[in-house]
Amino acid sequence: MAALSFLGCAVFAAAGALTASRKQLDPVGFILIAAVTAFGGGTTRDLLLGAPVFWLQEPGLLALTAGVAVLVFFAAHLAERRFLWLLWADAIGLAIFAVLGAEAALREGASPGIAVLMGIITATFGGIIRDVICDELPLILRREIYATAAAIGAGLYVGLESVGLDRTIAISAGMLLALLIRAAAILRAWSLPAYRARAGRDYPDRGPPP
Template sequence: MPAPPSACRTASSWCCSDCCRWRSAISAWRCGGGRGRHGGRCGIEVTALDALLRWLDLAGIAVFAASGALVASRKRMDAVGFILIAAVTGFGGGTLRDLLLGRTPPFWLRDPTWLAVASSVAVAVFFTAHRIESRFRALLWADAVGLALFAVLGAEIALLAGARPWAAVLLGVVTATFGGVARDVICNEIPLLLRKEIYALAALAGAAVYVLLRVEGVWRDPALLAGMAVAFGIRAVAIRRGWSLPAYRPRLGRDYPDR
């Protein structure tokens, strides 16, 4: 995997020059657009896939924010609560990844776009959640898209930050899942991903495929597509067929004391 140019490694964290460092679609968007503003400085071609990824990434934030707002609606929070939970769900995974990698401040403090998207979604859900019943299944599917996207993009960011391949896979899983865990913990529920559905496993598979392909020298774009396809495919099958991993079942005679 080619390392980013060394000049980029030392870029200041608050300015936009890390669109140069990360060289990824997601960062180019964060910095306010690719070729127009930074292309000349960074000399990075913005491909058609990059443009698509930007929108998918934004869609991922929006979808996770919507899932957070739906939980807020079940807890009967006010509008501020909706926005806070939406932001926690949408930004949580990327924030923990950035903290673990030592990338501060995290992405949502560098560009207000993310916050604007999450807030808008939260407000929209606040006024329409009673009609969303019929769209719940659609939300599940969109959530699967977000999961696939964040697992792969999280792994990519970790790789570019110098993480070894297995660590990059882990960080992809963290990026894709921690937002939902934080949402459930704050709302006082046991994270459902931990006991019901194939969720973390799909993120793990997608991130692993992406990292494996990159380590083997495959170009970024096909590797991204393959990783996302694997993650989304596994999650899709799990949703359609109701697949889940076997949960632990207690047996007779096991009743150890509280711990």
């Protein structure tokens, strides 16, 4: 599934570079933000699992990420609605890395629950780091369903893998489900119920303390 890893890095790098364009950064800034977005989640996962950091094992990923960043630097002005392009690039990357992150965790001997958690981390942490660096509200904190899509996609993959379904089918199903949920959240503003402020509880006056 090396091709999927390259695709995931490419679309996440594009999402990072689009954020850099909104902040009017220079080419070095574009490359930095693209790399943070593409590699942040997977790096966190590998460090937590004690595994080799994935992009250090494949130098071509760094070249790809830099190339995408430079391309966006020269072409971003052609996109009239850059934030919308960012959302969709991020959605594709989230779907891919939610499943690839879970798969990587299973390869390292993680339990199914930990594998799903690693899928969520892989899919979301790069975007969190990107948005914090760029002083943006992280997508994971916006109302539309985000991390939940990654969790469901990773969970479906882990479940199908555990029953012995063909690996390619399990990966494809998990990614497709995560992407469909995130796409519906973008198009229809799907969100989980949010906490609503309520008046504090009033306790009866029992007189002054003794």
